[in-house]
Amino acid sequence: MDQITQSTSLIDLVQGLYGPIEEAGNGVLPVALDFVTVWVRDDFEKQETGNARLGVIAPDGTLINQFVNYDVDLKTASQARNVTKFPGFPFKGSGKHLIVIESEGPEDTWTRQCEWPVVIGSLASAPFRPV
Secondary structure: OOOOOOOOOOOOOOOEEEHHHOOOOEEEEEEEEEEEEEEOOOOOOOOOEEEEEEEEEOOOOEEEEOOOEEEEEOOOOEEEEEEEEOOOOEEEOOEEEEEEEEEOHEEEEEEEEEEEEEEEEEHHHHOOOOO
């Protein structure tokens, strides 16, 4: 993040991770990732706060990791940015995994706001060949 402008440049977008993965394997891929979310007020004149959470869903629909919860503070600014760091990417078998973002509503209900698909597979299944 630029300290003067407070802007962030997204250098790479991850859509798939391929490596020595067995079909039924589970674990954590040794790749460091940052997942960035930007939150904007519904009404620019109204100060808001809220809670959000991030999780990784396996191809079979199960939650792989515990949700990471964070506060969204839109009191002093009309936009807020959150960066969730993955020291490694959790996976359960090969296939399409989803990074999901949810916001908390009334009475501890959660609404899915975003899904980012990340395909996990073996090198043989990669849609490209490394050079």
